[in-house]
Amino acid sequence: MESPxxxxxxxxxxxxxxKTSHGKQLVYLDSAATSQKxxxxxxxxxxxxxxxxxNIHRGLYDISARATEEYRRSKELVAEFIxxxxxxxxxxxxxxxxxxxxxxxxxxxxxxKKGDVILxxxxxxxxxxxxxxxxxxxxxxxxxxAKLKGNAVLDMEDYGKKLEKRPRLVAFTxxxxxxxxxxxxxxxxxMAHDAGATVVIDAAQSVPHMEIDVGRIGCDFMAFSSHKxxxxxxxGVLYGKEDILEKMEPLFGGGDMIRSVRFDSCTWNELPWxxxxxxSNVEGGIGLGAAVEYLxxxxxxxxxxxxxDMTRYALGRLDGLDGVAVYGIGKKDMTDSNRxxxxxxxxxxxxxxxxxxxxxxxxIAIRAGHHCAMPLVNEVLGEPSVARMSFYLYTKKEEVDxxxxxxxxxxxxxxxxxxx
Ligand SMILES: Cc1ncc(COP(=O)(O)O)c(C=O)c1O
Numbered sequence: 001m002e003s004p005x006x007x008x009x010x011x012x013x014x015x016x017x018x019k020t021s022h023g024k025q026l027v028y029l030d031s032a033a034t035s036q037k038x039x040x041x042x043x044x045x046x047x048x049x050x051x052x053x054x055n056i057h058r059g060l061y062d063i064s065a066r067a068t069e070e071y072r073r074s075k076e077l078v079a080e081f082i083x084x085x086x087x088x089x090x091x092x093x094x095x096x097x098x099x100x101x102x103x104x105x106x107x108x109x110x111x112x113k114k115g116d117v118i119l120x121x122x123x124x125x126x127x128x129x130x131x132x133x134x135x136x137x138x139x140x141x142x143x144x145x146a147k148l149k150g151n152a153v154l155d156m157e158d159y160g161k162k163l164e165k166r167p168r169l170v171a172f173t174x175x176x177x178x179x180x181x182x183x184x185x186x187x188x189x190x191m192a193h194d195a196g197a198t199v200v201i202d203a204a205q206s207v208p209h210m211e212i213d214v215g216r217i218g219c220d221f222m223a224f225s226s227h228k229x230x231x232x233x234x235x236g237v238l239y240g241k242e243d244i245l246e247k248m249e250p251l252f253g254g255g256d257m258i259r260s261v262r263f264d265s266c267t268w269n270e271l272p273w274x275x276x277x278x279x280s281n282v283e284g285g286i287g288l289g290a291a292v293e294y295l296x297x298x299x300x301x302x303x304x305x306x307x308x309d310m311t312r313y314a315l316g317r318l319d320g321l322d323g324v325a326v327y328g329i330g331k332k333d334m335t336d337s338n339r340x341x342x343x344x345x346x347x348x349x350x351x352x353x354x355x356x357x358x359x360x361x362x363x364i365a366i367r368a369g370h371h372c373a374m375p376l377v378n379e380v381l382g383e384p385s386v387a388r389m390s391f392y393l394y395t396k397k398e399e400v401d402x403x404x405x406x407x408x409x410x411x412x413x414x415x416x417x418x419x420x
Contacts, residue, residue, distance in 0.1 A: 024363025074289025099223030180342035235284030
């Protein structure tokens with residue numbers, strides 16, 4: 001597959017040509033936390049504010065009609081992007097976290113009872129653990145975690161064994177934000193369905209980076225965030241199968257989510273609006289639509305291939321570096337389907353925060369800490385924190401090279417040469 005033209009893509013991202021406070025060229029290796037935004041998205045949001053800012057679904061005048069149409073069109077674009085049946089299945093929330101909480105507070109609240117099992121995994125972000133812990137506490141349900149194998153991949157035997165407990169709900173991440181491991185979403189979903197469970201996928205790290213077909217995967221719900229896929233912050237998506245969403249109760253009540261209200265009763269609006277109470281994040285939706293158009297124009301499969309190339313390159317450069325531990329699937333076991341563009345590492349003798357600070361002095365933005373996956377980082381990997389580089393369509397090999405040079409600088413500054 002032809003690689004995307006990274007140099008011309010980079011011209012669309014104004015921030016990538018800026019310098020940091022240290023006077024260095026910004027090297028942005030933290031796209032798993034949030035992605036940068038192309039001018040096409042920035043302009044779409046600015047254009048809305050400048051030329052047709054109005055509330056949606058209520059104005060009988062031109063600019064309101066246009067805002068309503070653009071907001072609805074963004075849902076059609078998102079639906080197509082993940083091959084959903086229609087935009088009725090695309091509920092806008094604030095982010096992945098809120099999408100998962102919506103499932104916990106609406107679907108699970110009505111469909112789960114004391115003693116029911118919720119199955120998740122040991123490689124989850126807090127947003128796919130805490131809502132289930134809270135649900136388990138409210139309902140008296142039991143929360144189980146499928147284990148990892150080799151601290152890198154899901155232990156399928158353990159997953160299968162835990163499914164024998166016939167969980168009511170299975171919630172797993174498609175891609176780990178710490179290990180970069182890509183789970184086989186279709187297989188995990190099929191196994192969970194065979195065990196009678198409803199399936200929620202945390203796709204915060206997959207939808208922005210790889211082709212997703214929710215029909216092929218077969219999941220009941222999928223959650224992701226606009227800000228990780230070139231769009232604005234403050235808007236996220238909950239995909240849900242239409243028949244399931246139809247039966248669910250709205251979480252919030254108020255304007256826009258109703259069809260009619262009387263003093264003594266009300267009826268709900270049709271999908272997907274019944275889940276979106278109050279004035280929507282109109283500019284967020286419009287920006288997300290522009291982001292999806294941008295990703296479509298470059299081609300999500302080409303973006304995925306580029307990230308595979310960057311990851312292989314980074315793993316190759318890190319391989320065998322003295323005193324550097326790399327987490328997740330290693331270079332020799334990496335295939336074109338099991339790893340995403342997230343590479344976590346530690347330098348022996350250095351705290352990950354010191355590593356990130358020294359990287360910053362070179363203009364390189366990486367993240368360090370528990371990455372909102374404390375159980376995985378602390379209890380499975382046994383580390384207080386890890387440093388993480390993550391890639392996207394605009395990442396260059398030269399930037400990975402700079403990160404490798406910065407590792408040498410860390411060792412020098414912290415005088416780690418002898419700490420082998
Ligand atoms: C795997 C995963 N799930 C969920 C989230 C939460 O996303 P948000 O903060 O946009 O809700 C993240 C964010 O880093 C993530 O990486």
